[in-house]
Amino acid sequence: MTTQSEAAKPPVAQFDAVIVGAGMVGTALAGLLAEAGMQVALVEAKASPLRLDEVAGEIPAPRVSALTPVSQRLLTHLGAWPAIAAARVTPYRYMQVWDAEGSGHIHFSADEAGTPVLGHIVENDVTLAALNAQVHKQPTLTRLDSVSVSALQTTSTSRWLVLDDGRQLQTPLVIAADGARSALRELAGIAVAEESMEQEAVVTTVRCEQSHNDTARQAFIDGCPLAFLPLTVNGDDRYCSIVWSTTPAHARELTACSTEALGQALGAAFGGRLGHIIPVDKAYRFPLVQRHAKQYVQPNFALVGDAAHSIHPLAGQGVNLGLMDAAVLAEEVVVAWHRGAPWGSLATLSRYERRRRLDNSAMLGLMKGFKVLFGSHQPVFTLARNLGMSGMNQLVPLKRVVMRQATGERGRLPASCR
Ligand SMILES: Cc1cc2nc3c(=O)[nH]c(=O)nc-3n(C[C@H](O)[C@H](O)[C@H](O)COP(=O)(O)OP(=O)(O)OC[C@H]3O[C@@H](n4cnc5c(N)ncnc54)[C@H](O)[C@@H]3O)c2cc1C
Known part of the structure; x- marks a missing residue:
């Protein structure tokens, strides 16, 4: 027999994974998990998902990203790239960087890198709308809009989320993709190094x-x-x-x-x-604040994208790193899920953290290095950076290495990005 108060309680919905935050990273991750057949909930605070007919207006949207060829391959894998290309993308085949205080300069070209393009500039709204159009076709994806999470509880094998409209979700895997000031990260008690x-x-x-x-x-x-x-x-x-x-x-x-x-x-x-x-x-x-979470994972919980790390935009890497987090996490989780292993276990999630932390740390460190090198007026630094840039400009093999890094071709790439 159910009591009156039990009957009034909303039912608890069960999912294989719950992703909080439907930005570019959370939506891409939702697509990757749902295409494998997992029951996924995507929880977003904003009212309704951006549609393709609402983007690429007369004046481009102010927020754009330089997407690497590796990110392009992930978006192609998810079926979103044709709609992005049809809406508006601008390929770039050359890069020029110079020091206004001296004579240092460096030029990169796609021909030298042996690739058709170095990347594409895409409005974030275009990427998100194209992802929405594809990912929402997945029958195992449930989208919950206009809601935030008010509580996160832990059991021995799962997490409970209480939404601010009273609904409750239970899942073996909660993923926070809710951006740089992640409320979920805070609810999970994960500290960040902030600079x-x-x-x-x-x-x-x-x-x-x-x-x-x-x-x-x-x-x-x-x-x-x-x-x-x-x-x-x-x-x-x-x-x-x-x-x-x-x-x-x-x-x-x-x-x-x-x-x-x-x-x-x-x-x-x-x-x-x-x-x-x-x-x-x-x-x-x-x-501009650089943040790096002290840990990306806990049992039944993981951080991705800006929730795990936010980076100075000077190298245009933020969302590229986040998309790579999504691809690697999805790969590890889906392998465990297919094997019938606990996909939210610390063992599974730690494999994701091991594969991503070093790459993200290296990029965050590089941005700090740039700040010191280019922020100094001391003659020795001015000389070093001018000689360094112009010297490197002559060294095509070294430039090729740098370009491979900048275009995302680093380390063991997940299958969805190859
Ligand atoms: C000026 C500037 C230029 C940049 N240029 C580049 C570039 O050229 N290349 C590049 O790769 N990166 C660039 N970046 C970085 C890039 O914009 C970010 O890394 C990227 O947007 C992060 O995506 P995300 O999906 O992780 O987070 P977000 O885009 O922040 O998405 C988070 C989502 O979560 C939702 N949300 C938040 N809180 C909650 C909650 N409590 N409950 C439910 N939903 C919630 C939000 O509404 C949002 O939809 C730039 C950044 C800046 C500031």
Whole structure:
């Protein structure tokens, strides 16, 4: 017999995995687990999933990512790439980096790397909408929108999630993909090493006087990287997405000034390389904090993407690292699931952490190194970086190694990315 209070309780839904956060990383992971046949719930705080007919408008969305060829292969595996390509992508075949304080410069080309492209600039909204369109076709995926998690409980073999609308979910595997300030990470009691980069990223979209020529460009100005990332809009190849990581005071100035003044500041900082610059959107500010979770996994619990690590955008690696987390975690979990082994066990999840921590740590460390090297005005550092860049520019085999790293071809790649 059920009592009245028991009857009033909402039923507990069971899933093989529950992913919290339907950004690019969480959605890609949901697709990978559901395609294997697992019953997956994808929990998202926002109201409704972005659709393809809502993206790639006249003016590109302000948030873009440089996606590596390895990420492209994962998105192709998930069936999302054709819709991304049809909506709007801009391939880049060249990269130029220079030090505005000296003569140091380095150029990379896809020909030297032996690949058709070095990567693609894609609006985050386009990637997410294309992923949604594919992943939501999976019959074993359940999406729960407009809800957050209010409690996370632990039993010996599973986790319980209590949602803020009262629903309860039980699962052997909870995955936090809820971004840099992950509430789930906090509920699980996982600490993070946090380091402010003492910079904010100013992001906007501009139209230049000259073509971008399929080139991603980045100048270091007083230790502050300014990137002009190529965008082609309806066949017009004079658009660029700007990411200027600068001091908080300068960022405030840039976001408060007139469109004309912003265009002039960008043109002057870039040494007039792309001619006259006209911003076509307002400028947005993002504080830059590098974070790295002290652990990625606990029994029946894992962190992926920005919930596990957030990184300075100067090398354009954040979401690429996150997609790689998703691909590796899915590979380990699906192998265990097919074998009938406990896929949420610490043994299974630790294999994921071992495969991903080193790569993520190396990239976070590299960004700190760049900050020290390019942030210093001491003549010895200025000389070292100028000699280093220009010297390396002559060494094609060394450049090839760097390009393989930058394009994501590192270590043992999961099958979905090969
Ligand atoms: C200026 C800038 C430029 C960048 N450029 C690049 C680049 O060129 N290349 C690159 O690879 N990376 C880049 N990045 C990094 C990249 O944007 C991030 O790494 C990526 O967006 C992280 O994706 P994610 O899915 O892990 O997290 P998010 O995109 O933050 O998604 C988290 C999701 O979880 C949801 N959520 C949050 N809390 C809850 C909750 N409690 N309950 C339910 N849902 C929740 C959110 O609504 C969101 O949908 C850049 C970052 C910045 C700031």
